[in-house]
Amino acid sequence: MKKNKPKYKQIIDAAVEVIAENGYHASQVSKIAKKAGVADGTIYLYFKNKEDILVSLFQEKMGQFVERIKEDIEKKDNASDKLYSLIQMHFRQLAENHNLAIVTQLELRQSNKDLRLKINDVLKGYLGIVDEILKEGIEEGLYHPEINIKLVRQMIFGTLDEVVTNWVMKEQRYNLVSQTKDVHHFITNGLIK
Amino acid sequence: MKKNKPKYKQIIDAAVEVIAENGYHASQVSKIAKKAGVADGTIYLYFKNKEDILVSLFQEKMGQFVERIKEDIEKKDNASDKLYSLIQMHFRQLAENHNLAIVTQLELRQSNKDLRLKINDVLKGYLGIVDEILKEGIEEGLYHPEINIKLVRQMIFGTLDEVVTNWVMKEQRYNLVSQTKDVHHFITNGLIK
Amino acid sequence: MKKNKPKYKQIIDAAVEVIAENGYHASQVSKIAKKAGVADGTIYLYFKNKEDILVSLFQEKMGQFVERIKEDIEKKDNASDKLYSLIQMHFRQLAENHNLAIVTQLELRQSNKDLRLKINDVLKGYLGIVDEILKEGIEEGLYHPEINIKLVRQMIFGTLDEVVTNWVMKEQRYNLVSQTKDVHHFITNGLIK
Amino acid sequence: MKKNKPKYKQIIDAAVEVIAENGYHASQVSKIAKKAGVADGTIYLYFKNKEDILVSLFQEKMGQFVERIKEDIEKKDNASDKLYSLIQMHFRQLAENHNLAIVTQLELRQSNKDLRLKINDVLKGYLGIVDEILKEGIEEGLYHPEINIKLVRQMIFGTLDEVVTNWVMKEQRYNLVSQTKDVHHFITNGLIK
DNA sequence: AATGAATGAGATTTCATTCAT
DNA sequence: AATGAATGAAATCTCATTCAT
Structure with missing residues (x-):
């Protein structure tokens, strides 16, 4: 192969x-x-062609990305810790690989719709993890039982993705991983007091 | 002119x-x-050239977009209603103009870094509105006084943007505006019960 | 008109x-x-069109150019003085009008073959003067009676033209008119001792 | 290479x-x-680009042109014969290659100033040969010792160039090479008897 | 398996000229 | 006579992909 x-x-x-x-x-x-x-x-x-390099790049790198998050999450035993771990690992992995962060957050988004559809396929693995955490959190009685899981997983991804993109666009001049706590708090508790 | x-x-x-x-x-x-x-x-x-068409397009359309949100928000008298209004207007305006939604969520993102920097300038107006709402909410004692405003406004934008993008990618087959309530709840209260 | x-x-x-x-x-x-x-x-x-501006420009300016040379030559009473006068007037008029010199020596030569054929028509007036001087010089017993007039007038024009062109290309940093004597000597006596 | x-x-x-x-x-x-x-x-x-074709064309062809003149001149043992040979070779090479004559005398002159500056560089090789002949002629006591070499070389080039250009513009309807003698005589002896 | 010279389709932009006012 | 907004034809160069070696 x-x-x-x-x-x-x-x-x-x-x-x-x-x-x-x-x-x-x-x-x-x-x-x-x-x-x-x-x-x-x-x-x-x-x-097969140039697009195939990019799709493969994304599959290869995001495959590892997702895999490492999975491994890390398994060690935690409640949804909140898992969510915290997901955010931290998401940030950490991109913070540790500047080039990859630039490529996934900025450059690969310039590709055409077809390529982005394939990229979305790869992201399904990631969204699956989020789903699991959400379900677990509901079972644990921690998260609100009537949240719209499909919608919420989008919002969580959008939240993390935008935070990373901003960090990359600001040329990575501050510490991304140290924002984990604030981001976890926002996702868990929202804006209210 | x-x-x-x-x-x-x-x-x-x-x-x-x-x-x-x-x-x-x-x-x-x-x-x-x-x-x-x-x-x-x-x-x-x-x-001036082709890129100038695209920048002008974004400025023109997003200028109106932001303006309408501002007008609508002025009518509300507390941060929560304003946030609700912001989300609703954001969704409604794009839902009412399918072509514009496709262009802003998918196509214009394929432009190069220069163009996207100019696009970001236009988005500053939007982020300014979010800032105002957040500050007002804190003053009203509604939102947590220690939230990191710069971070939170990124997360809110990321949340909304991702929800819209998903809707566009799913070819707008469901009602975007009717998600306003769930999205407002997530941003306000987070995941917890 | x-x-x-x-x-x-x-x-x-x-x-x-x-x-x-x-x-x-x-x-x-x-x-x-x-x-x-x-x-x-x-x-x-x-x-009529852009080319017509250029042809007219050349006709107008070279018409005056040739006319002034004619006037000056009439005052002289032998071929050698007339030739000297021709060279001096040729140089002087271009030296006095830098812009015109640039246009006729460098810029207008970039025009296409058609335009240059029309320019050559205008130059016939100039070559006619040279012809007259040559014939007069032969009659006076000053110039060799067997010179090929058609060829010689080309060579004289080529000589003067190249001297002016070099002066323009060197950005007119030296005195063109003061080369009259040397040029007249070369044309009259050639290289030999 | x-x-x-x-x-x-x-x-x-x-x-x-x-x-x-x-x-x-x-x-x-x-x-x-x-x-x-x-x-x-x-x-x-x-x-590199279109202009580079033209510059290269000129360098390649004029390089050969100058080289052949050099070779031919070496065989001669006095300045006058060398000058004769230079003129003859100049005319012969262009007469033997009609297309090249059209290109160098008419078409390439339509290029812009930049290209013509590069063309001038190539011509320096040619002018160098003329210089050598002039110096030799002076040493031999044949040419007048006080001629202005820089000026004279311009005039010789202008003379030959104009003769060739006229021949090309007259669509090469007469024999260029057979004008060698007259041209050599003009350059050497000028107009006088 | 690997090479790299050759291919050729395709799009932005300029500017001389026109013509309705 | 004068205007100037609108026209639209036309050409360089790039780069993903192929295929003979």
Whole structure:
């Protein structure tokens, strides 16, 4: 399977670097090939086309992203801690990988609708985790039993995503992870006293 | 001033239609000109270049968008009603103008970083309104006095934006405005019982 | 007749200025109109098209140029003095009108073959003067009776033209008129001792 | 080095043909590509842009032109013969290559100032040869020791250039090379008996 | 498996000219 | 006579993808 060959990952990592450095639109296949140390044509032995590099990049990186969150959450034994952990891991992973943060928050959003639909597929894994936490919280009697789960999961994702995007746009000049507590409080308690 | 000439608005409205129908990248200047009923060259009497059409489109439309929200909010006399009104107006305006919703939520995000920086400028007006509501709510003793306003306004915007985007991506098959109550409840009270 | 109307000359003078300042290719009709203080459309009441402005410019300016040389030459009573006078007047007139020098030596040469054929027509008046001087010089027993007049007049024109062009390209940093004597000597005696 | 690849020369030769046939302004890159038997994009593997084709064309062709004159002159052992040889070679090479003559005498002059500055650089090689001949002629006691070399070389170039241009404009209907003797005589002895 | 030279479709923008007022 | 808003044709260059080696 191609995905295990070293060049597959090599090309994806090159793509992250190239896109982070040059921006989405200035990231030609030839630049990615050069950074990866392969010929242009070689790219097409591992990826169907340019879009496929980007989708694969997202799948690969977000797969790990989601996986690590899952692992971390398993250790917690109530919904609130799990939610806290989700937020913290979400922030931490992007804070630890600046290039990836730039690529996922800014550059990849410039892709067309088709690509973003595929990206959304990948995000389903993430939203699934949120769902689980919400259900658990309701069972535990912690969260309000009549919340609209589909809607709430969107709002939570929107909240976290916007916070990260702002941090990236501000050129990551402040500590993202230390906002975890405030964000957790907002999601849990809202604005009220 | 060119902005008052009918052709200026004619071209912007044509741009909204063309972009909503064809997508950002398939929206050639010639298509916009044709839809506006003018010659290609005429576009350049009113706009510096193609990007200028898009920036102007956003400024024009979002300017109105923000203005209407402001007007509506003025009528309310407490922060909670104002927040409710903000959410409702945000949803209603986009629900009433499907093409504009597609353009602002999906297509314009494909633009490059420069354009998005200009878009962010326009959004500052929106965020200013949120700020005001938050401060008022704190003064009224309704909202928690120690919330991080800069962070919270990001989260509120992220929440609303993501809800709208999901609705657009689901091809607007359900009623967006009727989600106002749930969204207001989430922002105000969070997840807890 | 249009050529006597003030706007006709106004437009031609504007064209000289605009071309000298901006170069041939950056001299749009609208720039010339603006400099002349008329509307774009007005240009077309006085000139058939853009090329016609340039041809007229050349005719008008070179007509005067040739006329002045003729007047000056009439005062001299032998071929050698006339040739000297021709060279001096050629240099002096261009030295006194920097903009015109730039336009005729550099910018107008960028025009296409058709325009240059028309320019050559205007130059026939100039070459006619040279012819007369040469014939007179032969009759006076001063110039060699077997020179090929058609060829020699080309060479004389080429000589003067190249000297002026070099002076313009060197940004007119030295005195052109003071080269008259050397040039006259070269044309008269050639290289030999 | 790309200059040795056959396609480099192939494209330059196609450019000469296309420009001679269609004129400078009607010589689109696509026409040159077609004549060269390559795709439009291939042009840009060998040349930076369209102007670069023209500069390279001039450098390549004038480089050979000057080189051949140098070779021929070396065989002669006095300044007069060398000057004769220079004139003859100048005329012969352009007479033998009608298309090149059209391109260098008429079409390339329509280029903008930048291109012409680069062209002038190439011409320096030519002017250097003239300089050498003049110095040698003075040493041999043949040419007048007080001639202004910088000025004279301009005049010689202007003379030859104008003769060739006239011949090209007259559509090469007479024999250019057979004018060598008369031109040499004019340059050497001037007009006098 | 890998290369990289070659391909060729496609879009923004300029500007000379027109013509209704 | 004068205006100037509107027209619309036309060309360079990029870059994802292919395929012969």
